[in-house]
Amino acid sequence: MAPRLIITGSTGYIGARLAALARERGFDVVEFGRRSEAKWRIGDEPAASDLEGAAAVVHLAHSWATEPEAAEESNINISGTVKLAEAAKAAGVSRFVFASSTSSRPEALNVYGRTKFRIEQHLAASAAAPIVRIARIGLVYGGPRTAMYGLMAKLSALSPLLPMIGLSRKVQPIHLDEVAAGLLTLATDESQPPRAFVLAQERPISFAAWLRILRRSQGKGNLHFIPIPLTAALLACRMTKLLPLIPTVDPERVLGLAGATPMESGESLRLLKLHLADPLVMLSAELGQKSGEPSQSEAKALLQYLGSAPTEMQLQRLSEGLRREGLAPLGLSPALIKHPRLLALFEPPANRTQHRLARALYLADLAIEPERQRDKKAGLFNAILTISGDVLLLPLRALLAGRYR
Amino acid sequence: MNGPDADFIIIGSGPAGVSAAFPLIAAGRRVLMLDAGNDVGSRDESRSVRVLGGDLESLRADDGSSPKLQTPVSRGILERFQGESGIGGVGFMPIGSLARGGLSNIWGAQISYLDADDIANWPIDIASLQKSYERISERIGISRNADFKRSAEGESVLPLGATAAYVLHRHRVAKPANGSFRLFPAVNAILSESRPGRAACDLGSDCLYGCPNGAIYNSRQDLLSLRKSPHFRLLDNMRAVSLTHNPGWTVRTADGSSFFAPRIILAAGVLGTAALLADHLPIEEQGLRLLNSPTLAIPLLSPQRLLRSSTPTHSLAQLGLSLRYGDGISDYVTGAIYEVGSLPAQNFINRMPLGRNAGRAAFERIAGSLLVATIYYPGDQSRSYIHRDAAAEKSLTIHGGFAEGFDILAEALKRALRREWKRLGLIPLPGSSLAEPGVDAHFAGTLPMGASGPFGTSADGELNFHRGLHIVDGSIIPDLSSKYITMTIMANADRIAHRLAETEAKPAS
Ligand SMILES: Cc1cc2nc3c(=O)[nH]c(=O)nc-3n(C[C@H](O)[C@H](O)[C@H](O)COP(=O)(O)OP(=O)(O)OC[C@H]3O[C@@H](n4cnc5c(N)ncnc54)[C@H](O)[C@@H]3O)c2cc1C
DSSP: OOOOOEETTTTTTHHHHHHHHHHHHTTTEEEEETTTTOOOOSOOOOOOOHTTTTEEEEEEEOOSSOOOOGGGOOHHHHHHHHHHHHHHTTTTOOOEEEEEEEEOOOOOOOOEEEEHHHHHHHHSSTGGGGGGEEEEEEEEEEESOOHHHHHHHHHHHHOOOEEETTTTTOOOOEEEOOOOHHHHHHHHHHTTTTSEESSSOOOOHHHHHHHHHHHHTTTOOOOOOEEOOOOHHHHHHHHHHHOOOSSSOHHHHHHHHHHOOOOOOOOHHTTOOOOOHHHHHHHHHHHHHHHHHHHHHHHHHHHHHHTOOOOHHHHHHHHHHHHHTTTOOOOOOOHHHGGGGGGGGTOOOOTTSSHHHHHHHHHHHHHHHHGOOOOOOHHHHHHHHHHHHHHHHHHHHHHHGGGGG | OOOOOSEEEEEEEEEEHHHHHHHHHTOOEEEEEESSOOSSSSOOOHHHHHHHHOOOOOOOOOOSOOGGGGGHHHHHHHHHHHSSOHHHHSSSSOOOOOOOGGGGGGOOOBBOOOOOTTTTSSSOOHHHHHHHHHHHHHOOOEEEEEEEGGGOOOOOOOOHHHHHHHHHHHHHHHHSTTTEEEEEEEEEEEEEEETTTBOOOOOOGGGGGGOOOOBOOOHHHHHHHHHTTTOOOOOOOOEEEEEEESEEEEETTTTTOOOEEEEEESSSHHHHHHHHHHSSSSTTTOOEEEOOOOOOEEEEGGGGGTTTOOOOOSSSOOOOEEOOOOOSTEEEEEEEEEGGGSSSSSHHHHTTTSSSHHHHHHHHHHHHHHHEEEEEEGGBBEEEEEOOOOSTTTEEEHHHHHHHTTTHHHHHHHHHHHHHHHHOOOOEEEEOOOOOOTTOOOEEEEBBOOOTTTTOOOTTBBTHHHHHHHHSSSGSSOOOSSSHHHHHHHHHHHHHHHHHHHHHHOOOO
């Protein structure tokens, strides 16, 4: 019989992906939730018959209904989690995985972080302690554009200028698939010790850099910020509720961004054999997918501009390179794609290595390199024409280059 | 307890490790070599894979480091070291490898020999080192660049690039004002004639991407012949993480295995060895002194060679140079001159204020008359220290720096060289740069031979107060001249292994 895995909050952002992954791996998944086969809400006493025989419980459900500073006894997240864990222990379940957060700290600014910390403490002191494994999860991204991730993706794509708080705050992203894989290992691998694991990128990056990655991977240019003070941000959050057409932002989430220190995740990742992918690469693949067509033709235009009659292999290489570097699509106009020579009007000098078009052209140049014939070069006359044309066009290009920055 | 796994365990399969293995095996000793890397990355790949990487890992935006450090082979080697060695740098670029063959997978194959003056302070004599130099050069294959007509009889030669040949000719005609400047054809560990398993240099100028012929020496090649011996065993994917004395030595590796031998030989490269010994050395307070060679790069234009055609040649060093700047024994710099025309154009174009097409046109026009000189100072001009991080117990940080007054010295050198460039008909172009400490990858002197105290080793590389623990890589080179160091590391490892093979009684088997 397939091993049984119980997942609470299985309809949520992480839960849905975890449930799908577990089923794919041959588990018999039982979903605990309001809209699932086993009717359950956090705080309910679970039916022993539901728990018995399960290999593990992964507890992802979190109720946002509790009053922020409610006393511990009346915080349903605390009491409900302990109740569920103890019931699982009593029913003979051998592992209880609790989804915590890298913001879990006694002094966290947001209620969420403080609550998660209190739950961890209560679990450690409960009868269920020997079966508990805690997963402190970083900033989850990828997959369906919902939850915090969806919000950030939307905000970052909105405009090149973004008012934002907590820009220097360090975040440790992790892809949804990686979280699901980590949780599944924790739920099923007997060799993992009962302790806290950190599921998050080892090297933290600033929140500002993170938003830039989100923007880049959606094929947009650079992102500039107007830093705003926390009080103003909280006020603005209240305003978002009143304004139509822009996403509403929960002040609680803003507070979550305002202050936190990174957590060491290297050892956990090694124990769980998780090799986290580069977020820019993952995201460009996910978000750039829809625009696969234009980026092929852009790649072709770039290669033609450099005087190559592109081979299928070079095209593939360059499209892949552009995608990975977050440069696809560049957003070249149809006229440029049709007449690549016009790129000469927009091309920035090659030493402006931060310019997107300059970087794209460098990649195109590299993509041709393996097939380049060393001794083939332009005649002297042509070379002089090209160079002097370049110099003469310089002022105009400086003006136009901004378009594809 | 079971018997030892070998008579000697050698950690590291770079130039130092293999050079120590040969004499021991020849003397019938059983050698177990552990290396953190493995055999992936074999040489018979398409050019596309060599240039861009199997997974296009080099198709990335320019990160500003030298093109040499951006090729797929380099990335594979250096990035693994950065990720797993636990060694970081502050104003210092820690270059090391966790790959079979070590840094010889990406080195420049430039060869220098030390002389009696250079080793005046070492606890050994020059004759023994010279004997080892001979054995090593015999094994790895060495050739000198020469213009065709001048090649001395019987000497192994490779063609000198046309611009380099022109400059060398000027040098011979117009003698330097004082005798302190020397210019000569470079000596490289490149084959000019094929040998079993290695083809001769085909002048394909793809040296940067790893020579597909095996003409450039790489210690992986030596492993092939070592493995033919029944006394030799190489285990891959064995990153040593701790050493314990009990008596004899136990090496534990990252995967949880452990190996035991009466004697252990460390050849993990200077940084790798420091990481392995961190627990055995009292480095808490002032840190461990590390010698490296401050390095200067100067682009040079030869106007007489503008628009002339070039000679096909390899893209490694064409000429060697040296210049004295003081009266001390080691007060000279050593350098190499490369022809830019045989290097990939992109990275030069990236530095030009022209569009890419125009940049390429310009590069192709002038590259044949462009040279780059890289110049190394001796290690006494570096001030680099390895510290242990108090917070993260296992990790080390290297703080890089230069000796006091080094900037003045560097300026004086540029001035002195300017006279010589003029004499050679060369115009130094703007854009000369001093590299961040560490980029030279010539590291030495952390545990010098002949020094007393916990940071010294015997003439046989045995770490003081640690019987049976020998070190054969650059760590024990007592002072770092400005000359290329690897040939000496190899010769010294060979010398020590010969001594060990002689003095150590062969265990009854
Ligand atoms: C770009 C570049 C160009 C260079 N050019 C020149 C040149 O022209 N001339 C010159 O003389 N020198 C040159 N060098 C320097 C030369 O490469 C080194 O001096 C030489 O490789 C040092 O040899 P080694 O055996 O001591 O160490 P390495 O080559 O670093 O080898 C160390 C070995 O130890 C293994 N290892 C490390 N740690 C462990 C561990 N914990 N457990 C198990 N195995 C371990 C590694 O996998 C590796 O195989 C260059 C270096 C670079 C990077």
